[in-house]
Amino acid sequence: MARAWTLVNRPEALPESSDFALRDSELPPLGDGMVHVRNRWLSVDPYMRGRMNESKSYIPPFQLGEPMDGGAVGEIVESKADGFAAGDLVSHFAGWRDEAVLPAKGLTKLPDLGVQPQDFLGNLGVPGATAWFGLLDVAKAKEGDIVFVSAAAGAVGSAVVQIAKAKGMTVIGSAGGKEKCDFVRSLGADAAIDYRSGPIIKSLGEAAPDGIDVYFDNVGGDHLDAAFARARLHARFALCGMIAGYNSREPAQFRYMIRMIAMRVTMTGFLYGDYVSRLGEFYSEMGGLMASGKVKSHETVFEGLETMPDAFLGLFTGANTGKMLVKL
Amino acid sequence: MARAWTLVNRPEALPESSDFALRDSELPPLGDGMVHVRNRWLSVDPYMRGRMNESKSYIPPFQLGEPMDGGAVGEIVESKADGFAAGDLVSHFAGWRDEAVLPAKGLTKLPDLGVQPQDFLGNLGVPGATAWFGLLDVAKAKEGDIVFVSAAAGAVGSAVVQIAKAKGMTVIGSAGGKEKCDFVRSLGADAAIDYRSGPIIKSLGEAAPDGIDVYFDNVGGDHLDAAFARARLHARFALCGMIAGYNSREPAQFRYMIRMIAMRVTMTGFLYGDYVSRLGEFYSEMGGLMASGKVKSHETVFEGLETMPDAFLGLFTGANTGKMLVKL
Numbered sequence: 001m002a003r004a005w006t007l008v009n010r011p012e013a014l015p016e017s018s019d020f021a022l023r024d025s026e027l028p029p030l031g032d033g034m035v036h037v038r039n040r041w042l043s044v045d046p047y048m049r050g051r052m053n054e055s056k057s058y059i060p061p062f063q064l065g066e067p068m069d070g071g072a073v074g075e076i077v078e079s080k081a082d083g084f085a086a087g088d089l090v091s092h093f094a095g096w097r098d099e100a101v102l103p104a105k106g107l108t109k110l111p112d113l114g115v116q117p118q119d120f121l122g123n124l125g126v127p128g129a130t131a132w133f134g135l136l137d138v139a140k141a142k143e144g145d146i147v148f149v150s151a152a153a154g155a156v157g158s159a160v161v162q163i164a165k166a167k168g169m170t171v172i173g174s175a176g177g178k179e180k181c182d183f184v185r186s187l188g189a190d191a192a193i194d195y196r197s198g199p200i201i202k203s204l205g206e207a208a209p210d211g212i213d214v215y216f217d218n219v220g221g222d223h224l225d226a227a228f229a230r231a232r233l234h235a236r237f238a239l240c241g242m243i244a245g246y247n248s249r250e251p252a253q254f255r256y257m258i259r260m261i262a263m264r265v266t267m268t269g270f271l272y273g274d275y276v277s278r279l280g281e282f283y284s285e286m287g288g289l290m291a292s293g294k295v296k297s298h299e300t301v302f303e304g305l306e307t308m309p310d311a312f313l314g315l316f317t318g319a320n321t322g323k324m325l326v327k328l
Numbered sequence: 329m330a331r332a333w334t335l336v337n338r339p340e341a342l343p344e345s346s347d348f349a350l351r352d353s354e355l356p357p358l359g360d361g362m363v364h365v366r367n368r369w370l371s372v373d374p375y376m377r378g379r380m381n382e383s384k385s386y387i388p389p390f391q392l393g394e395p396m397d398g399g400a401v402g403e404i405v406e407s408k409a410d411g412f413a414a415g416d417l418v419s420h421f422a423g424w425r426d427e428a429v430l431p432a433k434g435l436t437k438l439p440d441l442g443v444q445p446q447d448f449l450g451n452l453g454v455p456g457a458t459a460w461f462g463l464l465d466v467a468k469a470k471e472g473d474i475v476f477v478s479a480a481a482g483a484v485g486s487a488v489v490q491i492a493k494a495k496g497m498t499v500i501g502s503a504g505g506k507e508k509c510d511f512v513r514s515l516g517a518d519a520a521i522d523y524r525s526g527p528i529i530k531s532l533g534e535a536a537p538d539g540i541d542v543y544f545d546n547v548g549g550d551h552l553d554a555a556f557a558r559a560r561l562h563a564r565f566a567l568c569g570m571i572a573g574y575n576s577r578e579p580a581q582f583r584y585m586i587r588m589i590a591m592r593v594t595m596t597g598f599l600y601g602d603y604v605s606r607l608g609e610f611y612s613e614m615g616g617l618m619a620s621g622k623v624k625s626h627e628t629v630f631e632g633l634e635t636m637p638d639a640f641l642g643l644f645t646g647a648n649t650g651k652m653l654v655k656l
Contacts, residue, residue, distance in 0.1 A: 058590040220586065242586045253579040258548070258570045260597035262386040267595045269588035
């Protein structure tokens with residue numbers, strides 16, 4: 001008998017533990033072309049909050065009463081699919097559960113890059129690739145640029161900081177609290193802003209007296225407004241997430257957006273999914289940075305399937321430093 | 329003795345007539361390389377509001393007590409500069425006054441495109457070039473696109489509507505009141521939205537049930553939020569102006585900006601000044617559209633230098649249809 005989390009209630013604002021239920025489920029028989037996987041690592045990510053709403057987006061909403069899903073790394077227990085054998089480590093999308101029987105075509109065997117398996121949910125997974133393509137392709141950040149990144153202690157943000165430093169940029173990261181700011185500095189950031197300690201617009205002005213060329217936005221809200229206020233000529237903003245608004249019905253307010261005109265700022269929304277065809281390039285370059293130690297992995301780990309909702313909710317209360325994972 | 333308008337008080341919100349004063353001024357002697365110009369047409373434009381604030385922007389603020397300036401078309405009365413002779417029509421930046429003695433290097437002789445002189449302040453001037461490059465270069469609008477343009481009855485907006493239709497796009501324009509909406513339809517727009525008659529987000533949804541590919545923003549505020557709400561995949565927004573906020577200290581509020589991520593929207597601020605090197609291309613193509621009758625000129629004309637502040641203030645109360653001009 002497998003166990004999987006299901007959404008039993010669509011949250012209005014910040015989700016609560018009672019919105020989730022852990023349920024037993026019978027595994028289907030192992031047909032041809034399928035594998036039986038035992039999950040080892042489960043991913044929780046801020047974008048999952050959007051899937052808890054009923055409204056359609058770029059990814060379908062979670063269905064009430066059905067098993068939830070998301071990124072996961074597991075080990076094959078039994079295979080009836082060519083190219084997969086018991087003991088293989090794979091990444092796939094049947095997270096939020098302990099075991100699954102899945103068509104092999106949805107699985108990726110982990111390439112041998114000399115890293116930990118869970119890195120394929122972090123710096124070598126969706127967060128790392130999001131950081132890579134958002135910074136270098138969407139925002140066209142280049143050596144010498146002054147880069148501001150919000151949620152810099154998070155999974156995506158901590159990758160942005162390290163990639164930007166490895167590429168010769170000046171980096172200012174924001175995070176909540178002294179401990180996280182220390183962490184952001186330890187990643188190599190030139191400055192860290194504690195957004196809890198005062199208005200971001202002021203702190204960013206002090207940390208970047210000459211303004212910013214690039215803003216990598218994970219937050220929206222007052223961070224984005226501060227970036228408008230400090231944008232230099234031809235600044236580029238990559239919009240990755242707006243966690244400040246995920247649990248809120250309040251509209252975001254902007255006083256400085258009009259500077260986009262005078263400074264000819266370009267702001268672009270993007271999704272990881274647009275870059276799947278370029279993952280080979282990413283594995284090669286990011287794998288190299290990890291092998292050389294220029295990019296390091298940082299994780300916050302919850303233990304046991306039971307902790308999955310707590311790990312998820314922790315994303316919104318600042319419980320994680322680096323990538324938030326659940327270990328089974 | 330010449331007469332020129334001067335700013336005597338920096339307005340906090342909507343300017344008032346008492347913020348302006350018409351003053352006599354002695355013309356300087358006509359030195360070598362200079363011309364004496366008698367203005368015939370003066371331009372008033374929304375961007376001038378920004379110059380009434382003290383803060384620095386892409387163009388310096390008006391100085392209290394000094395003559396104001398802006399776009400103008402005049403006739404040369406006397407010339408001590410090579411290439412300019414009495415009777416020549418020129419465009420220049422010494423507006424807000426009746427006469428001026430100017431260095432010839434700041435003047436442009438009007439090219440012979442078979443149009444009215446005042447068109448060089450409208451469809452063949454800054455508003456027309458702003459529409460042209462904003463639509464085609466910044467927003468990369470192309471045949472078949474669904475284009476939304478705000479302030480579509482204004483100088484820039486009316487040019488956007490006509491250029492877009494000439495290029496085979498579907499066009500939805502917004503304007504204030506039935507009369508202006510009729511005017512926008514008369515320009516060829518497929519639909520006109522009266523923003524005074526109800527929430528724009530609702531009207532835009534009805535006018536563009538399949539969403540929009542391009543938004544040409546002259547307004548900001550709720551128009552921009554409606555465009556976020558209705559953006560299709562890979563939509564492009566060109567930010568030209570945000571007149572809704574020029575006289576307000578209230579922050580703009582956005583509920584739908586987060587759709588930029590799911591829809592991979594790109595939003596870019598731009599200025600006419602970035603395209604000065606490409607004006608030849610513009611004169612040639614826009615001149616052709618005007619000669620063929622595909623783009624027509626529409627003006628609201630105030631008469632006499634005394635009316636200049638009223639004409640300017642009329643920009644913010646919806647007094648103009650097409651380009652707002654003062655005729656001397």
